[in-house]
Amino acid sequence: MAEVVLKDVRKTYAGGVEAVKGVSLDIPDGGFCVLVGPSGCGKSTLLRMIAGLETITAGSVAIGPRVVNDVEPADRDIAMVFQNYALYPHMSVYDNMAYGLKNRGTPKDEIDKRVKEAARILAIESFLARKPRALSGGQRQRVAMGRAIVRKPQVFLFDEPLSNLDAKLRVQMRVEIKRLQRALGVTSVYVTHDQVEAMTLSDKLVVMNAGNVEQVGLPNDVYKRPASRFVATFIGSPPMNIVPGIVEGDGRVAVGGHMLAVADMAPGLAPGTVLDVGLRPEDLEVSGGPGIRLPVDFVEELGATQLFHGKLDGAEMVVQAPTGAITSDTRQLTLTIDAAKVHLFDRDTGARRGR
Amino acid sequence: MVEKRRFGNLVPHLILLVGVSIVAFPVYLAFVASTHDAATIANGQMQPVPGPHFLENYYRTIFVGTSSSTREPVGTMMLNSFVMAMGIALGKILISIISAYAVVYFRFPFRMTAFWIIFVTLMLPVEVRIYPTYKIVADLGLIDTYAGLTMPLVASATGTLLFRQFFMTIPDELLEASKIDGAGAFRFFKDTVLPLSITTIAALFVIQFIYGWNQYLWPLLITTKDNMQTIVIGIKKMIVTQDALTEWQLAMATAVLAMLPPVVVVVLMQRLFVKGLVETEK
């Protein structure tokens, strides 16, 4: 087991494209770190640099006490699960799992013991003799996991391992990966573009955008106190509403002609400053008294909850409420929000304007 | 089918049957001729049904040789043809699979130059450079040797291009997984690339075996001794166009024997071919 430490890691491609622009990160021993971001944000490149599949342009990657910049992937003591599983199509499930151990000269009976054990954990014992093409997507996924765990590596690397599965299987495998990682206690780095996976799996969430780390933290902290407008809209579903607001004074912002109290507001913001105000759809409440007036265009029924869509000062706005809490044919909502749940962001930089 | 036909598929069947007959007739006739005696054929009395001299003619052809000349028996010629065809097919597969492996999986100075040097040869069949090539082979002392027969025909871009194309379809992740699994250049080739290439190798083998077996101009020039002749050259020498003395029954037996191996390869490997296409996953 080992911690993974990245120091100012950069990746510049031959064409001059900067994929990763200086990332520093500390993943503690046994931690589960999820890199999340839109496609092209550099998360996969970063993972592949940890794996040794991409060269590191600048900075350093350390696994345990050892800087591994110039170490071959095979010698980094890592295992990786690929998006398309990358199972060897001509080898049986057993051989797929055993291959890495064979190449390292592990004794036959030891290989056999480890493969059988991994197969038992993953419940794939009954098709060890089959070829990958005779397996379903979920089964292939398990074999890919099995290939990683037989090696008993210091670090697991996951590159969007669930994105080739259907929605139902994805939820099931997500839970299994979490359980497995807990049980084995192996440091894990997991790349995904799915914020639900990111929130549920990680104990260290890293949100990336355009080659930079936007925010690192516990998933709930990131959700509750996003460091930037980007993070605010990326984490959470449906995404956070961003509406224009004007600073009225300390702790007060006008939104849609209504005054909102704000608990977390940077000191010294001049009245009249225009900010982006972030309001999560699930945080907005219907007010008995005064509030933001939102004309409702239409309602989406999700079963447990309803989404009320409207426009406020030209910005799209969504309100989420438990089904039945608001009658579906409501034409206008009057909304308030807890002062602690109002997020302020700089209009230009998108940075959080909090204390 | 979009329409319902009143007469079923009579017309297509008829046309295809006519096509198959035209394709098969010359070969059938050759077989028929190989079972008659010389006189029947020479007198123009041969009927299109097999005669009684099958064993006799084939025995003479394979083990004795034609009597009017000092020709080698066809058995020797077939061996020569076989060695040449196998040499060309296997040699080509070997050198092109490793060169394609280098071009696809490595990055090195002059990589594209090397690729283009090979690629251009796609455009130069041996026929257009026949005499200079002959001279080089003669200078190397390779006349009447298997090496001289095969080597100039071993190099060509076809195989390299085919393997390159196939390697490009192997997912990058397999190499990456192999790297993590501790496989180097040699192991990745042996454990992953080679097993995955079996179908491509088989396909190339079929084509190149036939290409090699059927060579004509090159062996015609490069072999001077009768015992180095290939069967395709041999049969030509048995036929004296202007001369009624041609032993047609033996020539036709030779033709049948000359067609047999490549046709068998095509018919048998057709299955493997289709199998490979159907079962290729992904």
Place this chain on the structure above:
Amino acid sequence: MEKRSVISGRLLPYLLLLPQLAITLVFFYWPASQALWQSFMLEDAFGLSSEFVGLENYAALFQQPEYFRAVGTTFIFSTAVTVLSLSVALLLAAMADRQIRGAPVYKTLLIWPYAVAPAIAGVLWLFMFQPSLGLVARGLRSLGLDWNPLLNGNHAMMLVVLSATWKQISYNFLFFLAGLQAIPKSLIEAAAIDGARPTRRFWTIVFPLLSPTTFFLLVVNIVYVFFDTFGIIDAVTGGGPAKATETLVYKVYSDGRLGGDLGGSAAQSVILMIIVIALTAVQFRFVERKVQY
């Protein structure tokens, strides 16, 4: 298209390329450059010395009526074989493409002549058409036709065209069948719903969609007729009678062998190389355009 992941190694890739490159350089580039060089040289009658004569060999070539005759022969030969073999193959492929019983059997029965050597194909046809004893020749004679490919140049040409076509049908058939099977059935059905009868459907929908295959085969067939038919001509007619079936490739062979005119033969080789390179380039540009399209 390039691989994202590569294997590191400095010397290894060169070692892997070495056999292929060595053979290519020795047996392709060296002879080809020799041919080019010789085409500018004139050897004396004894082959003792040679001098640089520039384009003289080419000029001499273009003054030979026989050369232009070979050009004409090649043109007639390749046009006849290409048109014949393509049309027969297309007809058979269109029939085999219909969902009739036994289509795979027909396929197997039609593709095997691909494996027959051109020279053997020539011998088979020669045997059928041999004037005195050939089965077909006897039939023609009994119809009152004075059939004799050994003396009549036109008859000889017909014979080599038939042999070359017979051999090439299987190749064209395979590609046409693959091309036909790649055409989405929904297009045919849409045309049927639009009221097009089968024949009309074939010419307005299927044939245009087959055009990449047809074009590809056109070039391949021309190259085939140029080079691979050498064996047929040598076995059936030996270029005769009276050079009636002497194609460009055959002339390179017979001039170099019998005449010993190395410079002239080399000049002819160079012209052939240029023709092949031009054909390949045309093919390539077309493929490229198709890919972009």
